[in-house]
Amino acid sequence: MISESVLVQAVTRGILTDQQATDLRSLARQMNAAAIPEPEDDEKLRLVSGFSDIFVTLGLALFTGALAYLTERLGLTTMWAVLAVTAWLLAEFFTLRRRMALPSIALLVLFAVAVFSCATYLLGAVLGVAVEPDVSEILGSGDSLIFVGAALLTLALTALHYFRFRVPITIAAGTAALAVAVIGLISAVAPGFVEVYLKPLVLLTGLGVFALAMRFDLADPQRATRRTDIAFWLHLLAAPMIVHPLIAQLSEGADMSTVAPAVLAVFLALGIVAVVIDRRAMLVSGLVYAGYALGSLFQRVGFADTTTPLTALALGAFVLLLSAGWRPVRTGLLKLLPSHLAHRLPHPILSS
Incomplete structure (x- = not known):
C-alpha cells in the first residue's frame, strides 16, 4: 500500500494532481473496507517463518547431537555444560540477529534442559x-534439594536468557523450573505428604500456571503483542499439569470403562474452558484421555474389533465440528457470561 508521505511527494513533484491523490486515497479506503477480515479467533503463533527455519533447526539438531556424542566421554557434567554454552552462543546469531522462530525455540529448550542437567550432575x-536429572526422581527421594538447586539455577539462567533474547517460550521454561523447585522443596520438607498428595499438588501448580497464562492473555485481548505467544506456551505447560492428575485421580484403581463417562465429562468441561478463553491447548491435552475413554466405551458395548478406528473417527469428527463452529459456539458461551467479564476475555466477539 502507498503511504501518505509518498502521495504528498508525488503531488509536490507533479507526478500526481491533488484530485488524483484524493481519488487514490478514496480507492484505498474502499478496498480496505471490502477486504475479508482476518478471523478474530485464530491463535496467532509465530513458529515457522519459512522453510529456512526448518532447515536451520535440522542443522542445529545434527550439530548439537554430534557435539553431545563427542563430549560425553569427558563426563556428563561437561557435556551438558558445553551444550548449554553452545545453545547460548548459537542463539546470539540465530535468535538475536536472524530472528528465526523455530531455531530460537529449539535453542531455548536445549539451553534449559542442558542447564538443569548440568546443575543436577554438578x-x-x-x-x-x-x-539423574529425571524429574520423577524428586518424589520420595532424599536428594530432593539437589533438584531444587538445579531448578532454581535453571530459573535464574532462563531469566537471563529472556532478558537477552526475548524468546516467548522462555517464560514457560522458567515457570516449569519454578514448579519443579516448589514440588522438590515440599518433597524435601515433607516427603510423605508429597507421596500421598502428589496429584492434587501438581493440579494446584497447573492451575497456578493457568492463572499466569490468563494474566498475559487478559493483558493482550487482541493478541497483537508478544504477550499472546507467552500465554500460548504457558497454556501448553498448564494443560497437562491440570489434565493428567485430574484424569489419573478419576481412573485410579478403577476399570476405565466404568469411569469413561466421567473422563468424557471432564474433557467436555475442558473443551468449554478452551472455547471461552479461545485457547486450544487444554483441549489437545485432553484428547489422549478422551480417546482412551471412548475406546473403553466402544469395547464395553461390543465393538472390540473396531475400537481404534471408531475412537479416531469420533474424536476426529468432534475436532472438525468444533473447529468449523468455533466462533459461533464461542459467541453463544460468551453471551452466558457477565458482560464485563466477556469483554475482558481475548477476542471479545460480543456485540457492544
Missing part, C-alpha cells in the same frame, strides 16, 4: 550423591 558430584 550438585550431585559436590555432595557425593549419584543422581
